[in-house]
Amino acid sequence: MFRKTLVSLAASLAFGYTATAQAAGELNIYNWGNYTNPALIEKFEKAHDVTVTLSDYDSNDTMLAKIKAGGHGYDIVVPSDYMVSIMIGEGLLMETKPNEMDNFSNMLPNFVDVYFDEGRNYSVPWQWGTTGVTVNTKTYSGDVDTWSVIFDPPEELKGKINVVPEMNDVINAALHYKGFPHCNSDKAQLKEINDMLLSAKEHWLSMEYGNVERFSNEDIHAGVNWNGASMRSRLQNDAIRYGYPKEGISTWADNVVVLADAKNTDNAKLFQNFIMDPENAAMISEFAKYANGISGSLAFLDPEFANAPEVVPPAHYETVFVPPCPQEVNELYTRIWTNLLK
Numbered sequence: 001m002f003r004k005t006l007v008s009l010a011a012s013l014a015f016g017y018t019a020t021a022q023a024a025g026e027l028n029i030y031n032w033g034n035y036t037n038p039a040l041i042e043k044f045e046k047a048h049d050v051t052v053t054l055s056d057y058d059s060n061d062t063m064l065a066k067i068k069a070g071g072h073g074y075d076i077v078v079p080s081d082y083m084v085s086i087m088i089g090e091g092l093l094m095e096t097k098p099n100e101m102d103n104f105s106n107m108l109p110n111f112v113d114v115y116f117d118e119g120r121n122y123s124v125p126w127q128w129g130t131t132g133v134t135v136n137t138k139t140y141s142g143d144v145d146t147w148s149v150i151f152d153p154p155e156e157l158k159g160k161i162n163v164v165p166e167m168n169d170v171i172n173a174a175l176h177y178k179g180f181p182h183c184n185s186d187k188a189q190l191k192e193i194n195d196m197l198l199s200a201k202e203h204w205l206s207m208e209y210g211n212v213e214r215f216s217n218e219d220i221h222a223g224v225n226w227n228g229a230s231m232r233s234r235l236q237n238d239a240i241r242y243g244y245p246k247e248g249i250s251t252w253a254d255n256v257v258v259l260a261d262a263k264n265t266d267n268a269k270l271f272q273n274f275i276m277d278p279e280n281a282a283m284i285s286e287f288a289k290y291a292n293g294i295s296g297s298l299a300f301l302d303p304e305f306a307n308a309p310e311v312v313p314p315a316h317y318e319t320v321f322v323p324p325c326p327q328e329v330n331e332l333y334t335r336i337w338t339n340l341l342k
Contacts, residue, residue: 027267028053030063030074032254034210035127037287044274050267058209059166067092067259075262076271078126081253082168082324085116094258096269098124103276111293114253115323124272125293127228127284128253130313131169133243134215134225134233144243147177149222151200158203162214162223165207167337169250170197172322173224176248183325185332194336201340215240228290231310235289242310250322253293 027044029036033056041052055074057063060083066072067087079087087093098104099112099120107125117123135144140156143149151174153161163170174197175182180189205220212229214220216236230242256275258268274280281292282300291311298306305311325333 025049025264025267026051026053027076027264027271028055028074029076029078029271030055030057030066030072031076031078032056033058034212035078035254035288037283040275040280040283040287043280043283044271047274048267048270050270061167070261073263074259075264075268076256076258078254078256081114081116081255081321084123084255084257085324087257088117088122092260093122094260094262094265094268095121096258096265096272097121098272098276101269101273101276103273106276106278106281106294106296108293108295111253115321117255123255123257124276125281126254126256126275127288127290127292128251129227129290130244130249130251131164131166131173131224131226132230132249133245134211134223134230135241135243136215136218136221136237136239137241138239139218139221144241145246146243147173147245147247149243150224151177151196153200153203153222157222159205160221161204162206162208162211162220162225163204164209164211164224164226165341167333168322170224170340171333171336172250173245176245176250179247182322183329185329187332190332190336194339197336197340207341212236226290227310228288231289231308234310244314244317249317252322 027050029052031054036054041054044050045052057066060080063077063079064083067077107120111125112120133144133147133149135149139160140154142154149157150161150163171193172182174193175184178192184190211220211223211225212232215233218237227242230240234240256272258265258272262268275284276294278294278296279300281294281297285292285297285305286301
C-alpha cells in the first residue's frame, strides 16, 4: 500500500513512554463509530489507571467541524490520512513525536514516511483499508469487481444499494470509473461526474453509515463500502463479497493524533505508544477487521484474518493513497456533493 522507504528508527525512550509507564486521570477519545474495541479501552484503563471517555463521529468532516468549533474537550481524534495533513496544516494537532516513543520500533517500515506525516511526528497508525464494493451474491451473481455495480447498476440491484456518505470516497470512486484523474478541475469532466452521480442515485436505496448489520440481514444488497465493514458482514452472512473495482480503488489509513488543545496530553501520548504494541494493535484489528501498521500483530490474530479476501487485495491491485486536493478543487467537489445530497 505504502510506497515509501525505510528510515532509521530511533531507539529512544523520550517522554518515558515504556510499556510499564504509569499515569492517572482521564482521557477523552473522539473516534469513528463502531470502530473501537471495548476490551482495548478496558486494558488501557487498567494498565495506566486512566478513565477513558469514548465519543463517536460518522465522518472526517463532522469531526473537523467539531474540533474547529472549539469547546469540545477531546484529547484524541482518529482522522484519515488526508485529514491528518489538513489538520497539521491548520495547526490543530500537537507534535507528540511518536517516532521517539518506546513502541515506535514496532511500526512497519512502509508506515513511517507517509505523505501526510513524514517520519511520524504527529500520528500513529490505527487501521488502514480500502473503499470498494460490497455485494450480496445471492442477489447478484455478476462481476463485483467494477464500479458499474454502483454507477450503472444491474436490474437485480436497483433500489437495493447503499452508498457511504463520504464525499472523497464517492467522488474518487466516480473518477476511477470514468477514467478521470484525481484532483480534477476540468469542469466538463466534473459535469459528467455530477450528472452520472445524480442519475445513479435514482437507483440507490440510501446513503448511510453503519451498514454491517444491514448487509448481513439483507436489508441492502450492494454498496460503496469499506473492506473491514464488508468482512464483518461476511462473517455473519457468507453470501457477502467484497469487490476490488478494476477501474481503480483508493486506499486510506486512519491515525491516532493528539489535539493541540488537549487537556490530558500525557495520557494521550501514553495511548499513542500503547497502540503501537503488537498485541494491542491486534485487538483493534480483531474488532474492526482492518489491517494495522504494526509489525508482529498478526501473531495475536486468528490465522484466517491474515488470509481474508477483504484484507489481502488481489495480486494485481496497487494500493494508492489519495492526498488532499487543492482548495479550489475541493470547492468544485463540494458543489457536486451538495447536489447529490439534495
